[in-house]
Amino acid sequence: MHSEKSMLFVVACALIDADRRVLIAQRPADKNMGGLWEFPGGKLEAGESPEQALIRELREELAIDTQEACLAPLTFASFSYENFHLLMPLYVCRKWQGTPQALEHQALKWVRPQKLRDYAMPPADEPLIAHLCDLL
Numbered sequence: 678m679h680s681e682k683s684m685l686f687v688v689a690c691a692l693i694d695a696d697r698r699v700l701i702a703q704r705p706a707d708k709n710m711g712g713l714w715e716f717p718g719g720k721l722e723a724g725e726s727p728e729q730a731l732i733r734e735l736r737e738e739l740a741i742d743t744q745e746a747c748l749a750p751l752t753f754a755s756f757s758y759e760n761f762h763l764l765m766p767l768y769v770c771r772k773w774q775g776t777p778q779a780l781e782h783q784a785l786k787w788v789r790p791q792k793l794r795d796y797a798m799p800p801a802d803e804p805l806i807a808h809l810c811d812l813l
């Protein structure tokens with residue numbers, strides 16, 4: 678059946694540390710899906726490429742700097758929420774400058790990929806976990 682749902686394009690990133698752990702960030706309580714753990718990232722601003730948007734979001738949300746060459750595409754999420762359809766490429770990044778800080782999230786956590794299922798994540802993210810387990 679034809680749907681009038683709008684498409685929302687969001688870029689996200691799995692930061693991976695030297696111990697092969699992945700950084701997840703807890704969404705603010707007052708937002709849509711508040712309290713759930715997500716991969717850092719967000720919506721594109723006008724004129725941005727996905728990679729530029731991700732570099733900006735990582736700076737705004739985590740106070741870290743990275744470069745386009747350090748962002749590798751891994752997979753993507755395609756998921757129909759009630760009010761929009763989310764299309765979200767997931768990049769991995771292993772090299773950045775600075776130490777991640779929770780500037781916009783409630784909390785940050787470094788988690789082994791096999792433990793990601795212990796954290797409540799948005800439903801769109803669930804299929805991404807297996808890709809990270811395979812990679813790491």
Ligand SMILES: Nc1nc2c([nH]c(=O)n2[C@H]2C[C@H](O)[C@@H](COP(=O)(O)OP(=O)(O)OP(=O)(O)O)O2)c(=O)[nH]1
Binds near residue numbers: 717801
């Ligand atoms: N960053 C991120 N967003 C995700 C993930 N999974 C998932 O369903 N989303 C959804 C939640 C939001 O609806 C949207 C991301 O939008 P956003 O973070 O830029 O915006 P937001 O909802 O926090 O609100 P706002 O900035 O419009 O105030 O994508 C994920 O792993 N990371």
